[in-house]
Amino acid sequence: MAKKPIGPVRRAFAPWEDGNATPFIEFRNVTKRFGDFTAVDDLSLKIYEREFFALLGGSGCGKTTMMRMLAGFETPNSGEIFLDGQPLRGVPPHRRPVNMMFQSYALFPHMTVEANIAFGLKQEGMARAAITERVAQMLKLVKLEDFARRKPHQLSGGQRQRVALARSLAKKPKVLLLDEPLGALDRKLREETQFELTDLQQDLGMTFVIVTHDQEEAMTMADRIAVMDKGRIIQIASPAEIYELPNSRFVADFIGDINLLECKLTGRNGDSSTLRSEIFDCDIEVAQPVEASVGDTVWFAIRPEKVRIGFDAPATAVNRLAGEVWDIGYLGDVSIYHTHIRDEETIRATVANHSRVVERPMSWEDKVWLSWDRDAGIVLTR
């Protein structure tokens, strides 16, 4: 499975870079505690209209609480949430112009697919004819025209997921919240649905906020990702930035695979820095200014696919290490070489399998050279 570090290319949509843009959803110093446990800790966040925004984090990081506060199922202990400029405090869930797609889908088991989709429209007091028309539209959108009269238990997992989506879209909410929407689907279906969702969001022009623990899901769909940990946001950036320019070891480690080397900063000259790793017994040159003093402990992070591996010592490479192949993970499209440096520490290098041979030239216990460019890795100070 190839990594998909960069989402579909979008037409210059970046309201968050415009200082004057008004946010559509804003969390202002929001804190939510459950007893002694602080689920969301003094968190501020701006989400813009028509954005596809992902809250990404492990379980218990507070991402679901954020979504539930937006939907109105939880009330923040302090701070305020604004939607389209209006404070949401005191507005009950049934009066908020947001709709949510639940992780469990929460389809009403005693109603048909049609009735499920029509439920929200009936609450609005929409005319019967208009409801019928909208339901037909929605069924067409999610390609379930033939299943209108079925009950939820007569549907497969993928079909239920689409009914849940249709039901939450039927009222054309200003914001659609998606709580782990693809969690229950198998891999192939999940990948298809990811792209369907992005297309849908662009066609409908709605603001989507998705909560997920699956980095690939966030990467493929979102315009921006907020990586959360322990009730705080660690980094908010586009998928490519999150992947290529993580701001901390937590983000670097959470998103994708990465080699982390503890180093000392030994030199700063203009746009580049030099590091020294005692464990690997090597000097590393990085084309990046580092905001730390000489002698400070920093971490050098480099993605496995940016490490070159070969039998011959690279003559020109600035950064290189000699090692021995310890383990090979063959994934079909790529192979991951776990290389031991000085018999103990491991660095992983990924190589695309360009030719169709079963026997790879590189094998266990081969002596190899690893090398990388000056701009391949990143220095992290926290």
Add this chain to the structure above:
Amino acid sequence: MRNGPSWFNVTSVALGLGFLYLPIVLLVIYSFNDSRLVTVWGGFSTRWYGEMLNNQQLLDAAWVTLRVAFLSASIATFLGTLAALVLVRSGRFLGRTLFSGMVYAPLVMPEVILGLSLLLLFVAVDQARGFWTIIIAHTTFAMCYVAVVVQSRLTGFDASLEEAAQDLGCPPLRTFFSVTLPIILPSVIAGWMLAFTLSLDDLVVASFTTGPGATTLPMKIYSQVRLGVTPEINAISTVLVGLVAVVVIAVSLMTKRQEVRRQRDIRLAEAQQA
């Protein structure tokens, strides 16, 4: 590998079923006895069923019992469902443990004490005893059975269904009637039926709380039996057993058929997806 059940298993089942049902089988057989003497077989006859229908006192008692059972089961279902909702949904509140203990206390309280305490209460508030006091008494103890049945269903209820309804613009009270109630309805009905049966065959509590003109069937049967068992009693008991059996079998067949259909639908959906 043994193919059939062993003689030990067969004997155990026979003894167990015999212990449970032999008295009832005997009762049913003797209800068709032609003889006036209950213990002597005098040939097959249905004459006691005819006599039963002509016994106005017995029919009156049956009518009182049915009305009491219907009304008390309905009130108990309403209150018991509310109690279950509070216990499952309200989370922690002051006095929750006390409340749940008090809801369930009648389950384990001896009937005699329950009956006596209710009698004392009715006397203390100077309430004339009769039809309505029996209903109140039956509601009191049937309610906790309903609460138990409904609570077990509510515990397995996905709370996100209600959240989904509210999220789609449905106010809380309407959510209860359009989403929650339809889903827990089977357990509410089961609770009602349980309460109905409990009220139908209660003797002790009814005896304590009854008054003139409100004699239930169990009380009537009991007082007649003290004067000697008549085949008429066997007949009406057989009718009762038959009634209960028909309802129970119907309900279990219904649930079973639903489950079978559900399983088939799921398989069908999966096959179409593939």
